[in-house]
Amino acid sequence: MSTIAHLSLAEYDRMIGAGVFDQRRRRRLEFIRGEIREMTPIGSRHEVMVDKLAEWSHRSLSREKGWVRVQNSIWLAPLESAPEPDIVWCARRDYSQGRPTADDVMLVIEVAETSLAFDRGEKSDLYAAAGIADYWIVDLVSRSIEVRRDPDRGRYRSVQTVAGDEPVHPLAAPEIVLRPVDLW
Numbered sequence: 725m726s727t728i729a730h731l732s733l734a735e736y737d738r739m740i741g742a743g744v745f746d747q748r749r750r751r752r753l754e755f756i757r758g759e760i761r762e763m764t765p766i767g768s769r770h771e772v773m774v775d776k777l778a779e780w781s782h783r784s785l786s787r788e789k790g791w792v793r794v795q796n797s798i799w800l801a802p803l804e805s806a807p808e809p810d811i812v813w814c815a816r817r818d819y820s821q822g823r824p825t826a827d828d829v830m831l832v833i834e835v836a837e838t839s840l841a842f843d844r845g846e847k848s849d850l851y852a853a854a855g856i857a858d859y860w861i862v863d864l865v866s867r868s869i870e871v872r873r874d875p876d877r878g879r880y881r882s883v884q885t886v887a888g889d890e891p892v893h894p895l896a897a898p899e900i901v902l903r904p905v906d907l908w
Contacts (some may be wrong), residue, residue, distance in 0.1 A: 730804075730886055731758055731760070731804075732804065733755065733806055736755050736806070739761070752765065752766075752808075754807055754808050755796075755805060755806040755836040756807060757804055757805055757850075758804040758805075763839075764838050764839045764842070765809070769837060769864055770835050773862060773864060774794065774810045774835055776813065777810065777833055777862065777907070778792065778794045778811060780842075780902060781811055781813065784900045784902075785900070789896070790813050790815060790816065791811075791816045791817075791832055792811065792812070793815050794810070794811060795809075795810055795813040796812065796817060796823075796827035798812055798814070798823055798824045798828075798829060798853075799824065799825050800825070800826055800850065800854040801825065802851075802854070802855055803850060803854060805854075807850065807851075809832045809834055810834050811812070811831075812824065812829060812831070812832055813829070813896065813897075814829050814830060826854040826855050829856050830858065830895070830897075831859075831860065831894045831895070832851055832856055832858070832860070833859075833861075833862060834861050834862070835861075835864065836862065836863055837863075837864040837865060837866065838860075840861070840863060843861050848861075848879075849878050850877060851872075852875035852876070852878050852879050852888075853877075853878040854875075855875055855876070857873060857874075857895055858865050858872075858894055858895040858896065859871075859873070859880065862907070866885075866887070867887065867904060868885050868891055868904055869885070869886045869887075869902070870884070870886075871883070871884045871886060873895065876882070887904050888903075888905050889903050889904075890903065890904065
């Protein structure tokens, strides 16, 4: 793949504001490392899993602790990126004047089926480079959750796969539990 132009987030936002992207075509776009990228289309299994994770997130995370954002962008400034994770837990504040930054993010969850290689590879490296401490990949194929933590120099040093009845706890709220079996 070749790049025809490297953009800033401000330029990308001006394009969005000017209506450059035809919403009738329902293209899913993401801004990664200064490039506008088309996201993998999602199927019904992906949609339902995002719904389940959103419901679990809203039920589990108290309003005082944070905000749950569903398929909305976050701003990774040094990396000129505004990815759109499936679920983000972030600090509760007004983001109408700017996206949450890595410092605001407590948890990122991506749901993966056909995008698994990208979510484990470039996306994982992007989140690690930004310093996001808790990144989960919900793998629809293996019915498991990959928990990636301890970012260091653009990689996660800890990668654990949780399946079945094994519990996983968000770093920012260790009293909260999710078991993969509850998702399927």
